[in-house]
Amino acid sequence: MGRKTPLYGLHVEQGARMVDFGGWDMPVNYGSQIEEHHRVRCDAGMFDVSHMCVIEIRGHHSRAFLRYLLANDVDKLRVEGKALYSCMLNETGGVIDDLIVYFMNEQWFRVVVNAGTRDSDIAWMRAQARESAQHLEVIERVDLGIIAVQGPKARAVVAEFLDSKDRDATLALEPFNGRVCGEWFVARTGYTGEDGFEVVLPIERAPSTWRALVAAGVAPCGLGARDTLRLEAGLNLFGNDMDETRNPLESGLTWTVAFDPATRDFVGRQALMDIRAAGGPSHKLVGLFLEDRGVLRTSQKVVVRGVGEGEVTSGTFSPTLERSIAFARVPTGTGQSVQVDIRGKLLPARVVKLPFVRNGRVLITL
């Protein structure tokens, strides 16, 4: 038996098919994951992401600590509620986890990390905090749940639940910003490529809020739709597209590493600098579009004629494109076309610029 979120009972009651995800019993779909996918692209859907972990970094040295801990630079965060996506690296530059950090105030940053890595993340953070001998606290919030409401109509629906004093300011939030609304923290973030809000709330409020959102017409969606949505949106999944053995430079995440200012030391910096000095990474992460029918899957071999071989890191059927798409780690010299080994047959695939889909629009040429 896996760990359960406060919404577990509701998922089962609503007919969800439950699967193990990083040690948690989570809904994979409530019927058709393709229908759930389309609801998010065209209307509003929601995901229980309470298995992800909210960690508070508190104390006067929070900013300095996070500037050392994370590959992106929290000095970019100056406005309360502003969010930043970052990798947390080990000394060799490998990705321990990817996360979002919110600037709450100068003594308080909020970090949201993946479910499967929450325990090891917290241990790592505490070890780094000790090593840098700074006075700060790393607090795991087991009392909070998260509901991600996503889709073109998502923000308007969530706004109906807010006090009138919070409504306008919350609707006015720019992407990657959040604010406290009473017991809730509402942020304009997500993992689907659509607009929407992620709502952090006390776990005892999660079931009644979920029911009320269902009544307001928001479709419950499972991890199946979450995966096809994030793949179309060109968003990496930790454990598939990067892990402790892969650095951001070979994972399509160079944009998240703040090398400037050069005076800022962070865990993994030297390793990444060494790779750059040696001519850069040997591999890169790219988007693939399968020209034929069939489905790209994790671990399939990618053949790049005259260059070498790579591997599919995440692959699926795209409900929006009605074709198969993937991310693959391929040799840096890879051009526009590759072949993927699907059950012994080499099928042609095209290398495309990510994302495939964003805000309901197809961004690649079919």
Added chain:
Amino acid sequence: MSQVIADLKYAKSHEWARLLPSGLVEIGITDHAQHALGDLVFVEVPEAGRALEAGAACAVVESVKAASDVYSPIACTVVECNTELASTPELINQDCYGRGWLIRVKPASASALEGLLSADAYSAVLTAEGG
């Protein structure tokens, strides 16, 4: 609860077989199997004329989630494949015992179906699997 049809024969690996008046046998995957796979998006079927041992992988059904082999419940030769599935694999989700059939085969022996599970026996397998 998964639907199990009374007059079909079944394999533990979640295929069904139907004896047609012509003597050919129609093969597909069960309601339990389509439900476990979720939305089907791609089907790979064998070519007509291919000889299959009982238990041999004969087709691949792919849902958004995963690819899964389909095993021939009996020794046979493939006569015909459901070509509609190439463009509409979701027929398997919608009507797995009807329009979602996979292949029609000529059994290697007239008694080939006898070794398969009855509807009741297959239902018992599902119960034992917790489904």
